[in-house]
Amino acid sequence: MAFDGITIANLTKDLSDYLVGGRIYKIAQPESDELVITVKLSYENADKYGIKQKRLVLSSDATLPLVYMTDDNKNSPMTAPNFCMLLRKHIQNGRIVSVTQPGGLERVIRMEVEHLDEMGDLRHKTLIIEIMGKYSNIIFTDEEDVIIDSIKHIPASVSSIREVLPGRKYFIPSQDKCNPLETSADEFSSCVLSKGMPLFKAIYGSYTGLSPITSQEICYRAGVDADKSAISLETAEAIAVYKAFDEVMSIVRNGEFVPQIIYEEGVPKEYSSIPLKIYGGSGEASVDGSVDASVDASVDAVGGVSGRFECVEVGDISELILQYYAEKDVATRIRQKSVDLRKIVQTALERNVRKLDLQTKQLADSEKKDKYRVYGELLTVYGYSAKEGDKSIKVNDYNTGEDVTIPLDPTLSPNQNAKKYFDKYTKLKRTAEALDEQIKEVSEAVSQLESIESALEIAENEADLAQIRQELVDSGYLKAHYNGKKGRRDKVTSKPLHYVSSDGFDIYVGKNNLQNDELTFKMANGGDWWFHSKKIAGSHVVLLTGGKEVPDRAFEEAAALAAYYSKGKNQEKVEIDYLKRKDVKKPNGAKPGFVVYYTNYSMAIAPDISGLRLINEGENK
Template sequence: MAFDGITISSIVNELNNTINGGRLYKISQPEADEIMLTIKTQSGQYRLVLSANASLPLAYLTDDNKPSPATAPNFCMLLRKHLNNGRIISITQPKFERVIDIEAEHLNELGDLCRKHIIAEFMGKHSNIILCDDNNTILDSIKHISAQTSSVREVLPGRPYFIPNTSDKINPLEADRKHFDETVFSKPVPVVKALLSSYTGISTCIAEELAYRAGVDGGHPANCLDEPMKDALYNVFDALMSDVRNGIYHPDMVTDNGVPAEFAAVKLSMYDNHTEYDSISRLIIDYYRQKEIATRIHQKSVDIRRIVTTHLERAYKKLDIQEKQIKDTEKKDKYRIYGELLTTYAYSIPAGSKEYEALNYYDNTTIKIPLDNTLTPIENANKYFARYNKLKRTYEAGIRLIQEITEEISYLESIINAIEISVTEADLANIKEELIETGYIKRTVKGKHKITANKPMHFVSSDGFDIYVGKNNIQNDELTFKTGNGNDWWFHAKQMPGSHVLLKTDGKEVPDRTFEEAASLAAYYSKGREQEKVEVDYVLKKEVKKPAGAKPGFVVYYTNYSMVADTDISKIKQL
């Protein structure tokens, strides 16, 4: 619940400082569950987005406009009828709930001054945008909720509006030390859970941050804290609530290797990699824009991922079968030795013998050789030689197949890795075209299509050296054999699928720190990115070769250095 009460409070504070007192110049409904209000103020024009999306309820100011449907929906028409050219007179957050109440006054058809409320509720699947009159009577809502849908509250025209109280939580802005002692410190549950169950608008993230600031273990039972711990926890809680009362916020976004992981309207000091913003709206836009891109890319990659995974599963099954067959050939050398010994000692083996005990001159041990008493010693020897030759052929063919299957598995896993690090639709198109060229996907349009690699990722080391990272096998080949010069350095995660990383030297001596950063990029953009450390090979680019007929991205090298690299790349600048 990143969109918690404190985040709503921060948004309300920002709206009061920007659009309060402004006029509702334009109202649109770009999505079925979203409205956009354009407000003109003395300082300029603002656009406020209110979304009641069940999975992503949001409120933020933006500079971007959104296209609206040619015919405005009924709710949008009603908002225009009641609020167009109205003036915003207050923006509040009732009871510190995840609710924003925008009150506006306007002239009705008779010229009388009236007041209306746009109430946006951000409560997951129960999110809604409701228009009420000044008597808290619902005029309409973007989602209609009947008694059959909810036994707690109907949201229909003519019904009274109220915020349902489904828990015993209270407003944290009204809490004092006595209440804190009676609620939080009396519960035999972890500190984080005690905070969550006591106050509205407190998310898990905020509760964990409070525990961190107080130096208290968030998993420790709240009723077992000693007095110094209780004092510390209440003091940081009270300080945070004091900041909220005074409108002091520090919007903060936490990233995990450059990917948004968490955000809050307060500084999240429990994390190392975070970025502070001067506007909660700007933070929300950045956070969810990057999240949306990642989600869209994941959705578009599903079909490609399924095809690759299917081929990968088949390859693993074939490998398992071949390895079992290879194991079955382990007796081949024993049969060869039997044949050789029988040939050597044939003159001394009595006719009709069922076994013969012979000295194995390879290791000076005595072994018993089973015999077919209907055959001569030489015929028995030839029989063992035949078994040996058959198993030898099976072994040699199996080894060749295992090598081919292993190379196919390595290639398919490199495709999976490329899908994981794809950041644009062009990256996925590149991967799909590669799979068509290598025969894993059938081309729907006849004719040969040229694979055009888009640009690789570009980083700059702390010492100013350019480092390039391929996002797929086509880029890897382009980077290694066209972009790279002989004296540039080439990096790759050891014995696992991963990106080719090229460190451009421009003839300069490269510091150790830059080597380490390039190795970290190779470690992160590999199958081992979830590990803390990954072993990375690095070599001069001129030592990297591509075998004739090899699949895209496959290279060989025989002399290299190795280092163990960190997978944290958050401090490496990306262009």
């Protein structure tokens, strides 16, 4: 999600509500492109919000520019950079007069500060934060909007559009775009509906501060295909699009923001300051600020997004930014840390699959062994009728009563030909016996590697990866890594996922094969119920009964979990086996996660777990 003009509008509103009237207490520059400004709130706001100060973080990082308020502090260098010292000289102890967003939805925040100069006269300065991707900057200006200094200097050799240097007049680079907050139906028609390009591109290409996802949201609300050419819209469609556009702009104009994060299968995908109905967001404020909507979205005629999404409302935009990027960073970091494991698993899996295919073909070839045995037996009985130099002999098979033509080597006698066929039979028999054992071993390896592949997809933290790595070490795919203390392995503390059913039953899901064994054979009792996807890799799921009778809904929800945490999670329905835990057995010497059972129930169920609550570690049920 772009840090777009609507997000900036939401931030500007929050910064204005909290900081206007407050005094700048401290200014720090922990990074070359980042400021942390501590603001003592006005008495009125301190009473209103129950806090005395806020820290404002301004980052002009080229890859991830951000603005947000936080209560946390950051370590600063011993010697403050020049730009930081300049700000301390001019605006430290100054009072924040206003926080505004110029030009409709420009990705710019202006913070005006009044202070006393060396002569005791009241002066006004402005700190301007531009959130424009790699062109982001923090600029300090005087009353006349002349640049005093900036955190990044942009000379003419770098930009032919605008210099950002001390003494230059500050202005926002023109984008030749319209102000979306002040657009009438006629202006919308001339700006957007006259363009021969996809509608959503025409919208965000015509207006300041709109991102592609916001434009798609407008199309979705209007019920019009976002990819339809803007110039080809029917009159009714054009009216519906403008109405949806104005509806979204009204949210911004009225400051009725609903900050929310959109999760796709537990991973943060987007964030927004307005309800994104395209992902299933209802736009209705939740009582506890938690889950707003959980939907199975699908591609439809008006641009709905495919996938299973969860729209979660967050207290304010600053909290959203911190939460979103923290969770995004964790997901990205875990993904990056698992790259080496994924490569090892994929390589081993491909090798074993090729080996299994080859062995299966060899086994099919070895099935000719019985034919060679019959040839040998028939030649032993009827070989005397063969003439010297014959290349074949036709005899009657006394087992079936049918005539059989047996190929002969004319250089060998009938007895020697019979011996040759018996030798082929013996060799293929030994091969088949060996292949049966090898195919069983390789099939188990393929199943294990497929389950490890699934486990990597649901790994949530480094402890999960450590368990997977340990299994790969134990199975010989990786070399052991020790912590240097008497050769002992690092202790792993990863635990299974814990869900609670609609009827209050605890359901646990193993995140990898080591957890599967622990969950099934140590944590669960014999009377608990065990679930697993049929004939495909997946997690062990255990429904703890607590000695109570389990209702049908709990069975269905546990089965849905088994379907969701399996390789079939993207199917409409997955077949699930379930049985009492006491009937699940682990053969001696079996690989982690491998079990056998002989009597079970089955059900086909959709991998939908929206009715289940995930219990985080340390949280009470």
